[in-house]
Amino acid sequence: MPFASNDGVRIYWKLLGTDDKPPLVLLNSIGTDMSVWDDCIDYLLPTFRILRLDMRGHGASDVPSGDYSLQDMALDVLAAMDGAGIASASIAGLSLGGMVAMQIALDAPGRVEALSLVCTSATMDPANWQARIDAVRRGGMTSIADMAMERFLSSRFAARSEEAVASLRRGLLSTRAEGYAGAAAAIRDMELEHRLGKISCRTLVVTGADDISTPRMQHGQVLAKGIPEAEEAVLGCGHLAPVEAPAALGAALVHFFVSDGALQEATDSIYHAGLINRRRVLGDEWVDASLTRATPFNAEFQAMITRIAWHEIWGRPGLDDRTRRLLVIAITASLSRWEEFALHVRAGLERDGFTRDELKEVLMQTAIYAGVPAANTGFAEAMKIMNEIDEISR
Structure with missing residues (x-):
């Protein structure tokens, strides 16, 4: 000491x-x-x-x-x-x-x-x-x-x-x-x-x-x-x-x-820390494609997501990545945010973030607390992704 x-x-x-x-x-x-x-x-x-x-x-x-x-x-x-x-x-x-x-x-x-x-x-x-x-x-x-x-x-x-x-x-x-x-x-x-x-x-x-x-x-x-x-x-x-x-x-x-210059340096540091988490969860291929699609109109929004969502939230020590992935699945299905749902289902299955059985259990739970129609669509969207993954692996 x-x-x-x-x-x-x-x-x-x-x-x-x-x-x-x-x-x-x-x-x-x-x-x-x-x-x-x-x-x-x-x-x-x-x-x-x-x-x-x-x-x-x-x-x-x-x-x-x-x-x-x-x-x-x-x-x-x-x-x-x-x-x-x-x-x-x-x-x-x-x-x-x-x-x-x-x-x-x-x-x-x-x-x-x-x-x-x-x-x-x-x-x-x-x-x-x-x-x-x-x-x-x-x-x-x-x-x-x-x-x-x-x-x-x-x-x-x-x-x-x-x-x-x-x-x-x-x-x-x-x-x-x-x-x-x-x-x-x-x-x-x-x-x-x-x-x-x-x-x-x-x-x-x-x-x-x-x-x-x-x-x-x-x-x-x-x-x-x-x-x-x-x-x-x-x-x-x-x-x-x-x-x-x-x-x-x-x-x-x-x-x-x-100072303003040092503050920008700190902001950049947080951004890069968030980018590390984003790549870990979603994979380099998806993140690189997302960065390539950025435009002057949405670039600041993308940077904000990387700093706040991917550094401040995904970087917190209280939950592991698997738990956070499954929470995102349940929340996006409940809110019918199917594009984001598909992104995290695919990333989770392809990167061993969770199993298909665990995904099923989350959707079963969603049916009770968010409604059968939401879970029904969730099962359908997940099946599309699983079929695509199976087709590629053959």
């Missing part, structure tokens, strides 16, 4: 991505570790080399006793950047991570190329944070767990995402009380609001429309107005935007941090 050291405090860090990509540092909130960014990684990795770390007092990093300061935590990040060989980077910080990111931009401006301040603030009520510190040091993490969870996520997301809620709660309770209290002291004592005008790098302020921890009016707009020429984005989520809105946040970060 890679660790960096700042004045004897070890900070755990992890670097993902290739060296040719621009570096992006992701900083976690209080009560979470670097895994709070997990759902965003797939949206960011095609474009960036990503450095994540566990803030002191969290995750696998050391838990020094006593109060922490934003200055110390900023030095922790710089030590991790040094350990990863990163001289300067774009930095996206969530909540406490955003406060630390602002501290870095003020104390070491040469190390920061651009900032994204996600669901964060330059000023918080010291009395509220002192009360939280006292509760944790007196009663442990369980004393503030319910309150913190209510402030992490929107009620709408929490109601439909039991696994995410359980994982976050588990991570919160596994945080050492002394580490949480130390980091809370850094929030209590921060002195950023009067220095916002001195932040000189490009800055994107991201707020959650349902964030009750750092609401836009009292916090996000203060940052956006105080930091020179800061841009602002509002997402439909609660406090932990990387958990509730990973795709929207990932897109906002890519578009803000990346």
Whole structure:
């Protein structure tokens, strides 16, 4: 495990991505570790080399006793950047991570190329944070767990995402009380609001429309107005935007941090990744013919399909190719999309994506849930293709 050291405090860090990509540092909130960014990684990795770390007092990093300061935590990040060989980077910080990111931009401006301040603030009520510190040091993490969870996520997301809620709660309770209290002291004592005008790098302020921890009016707009020429984005989520809105946040970060030329390069990279999946599923012959048929009128549409359908969907790890093929068969038959149905039936049978018996079972299931006429036509269309395949094989 890679660790960096700042004045004897070890900070755990992890670097993902290739060296040719621009570096992006992701900083976690209080009560979470670097895994709070997990759902965003797939949206960011095609474009960036990503450095994540566990803030002191969290995750696998050391838990020094006593109060922490934003200055110390900023030095922790710089030590991790040094350990990863990163001289300067774009930095996206969530909540406490955003406060630390602002501290870095003020104390070491040469190390920061651009900032994204996600669901964060330059000023918080010291009395509220002192009360939280006292509760944790007196009663442990369980004393503030319910309150913190209510402030992490929107009620709408929490109601439909039991696994995410359980994982976050588990991570919160596994945080050492002394580490949480130390980091809370850094929030209590921060002195950023009067220095916002001195932040000189490009800055994107991201707020959650349902964030009750750092609401836009009292916090996000203060940052956006105080930091020179800061841009602002509002997402439909609660406090932990990387958990509730990973795709929207990932897109906002890519578009803000990346120049037009680099953005085009990233788009091209996603396109070629999608093309690999498309060739794997449909075969080179069909894909080559499809590319040849592209015209100025439909070329952008074809490129969009390759990036979104073939990279974002067919490239997801949750289902294997066979399952996805059979799902496409059932959906296209149900919707009477017979051209697309025939394409995937032929590709699946010719490339050993599924068996004829499995195809039959899908059409039988379709008859129950989408109607006998749809399945009847599906059987007829599939028989045509199977007869053609048999004729060629004779």
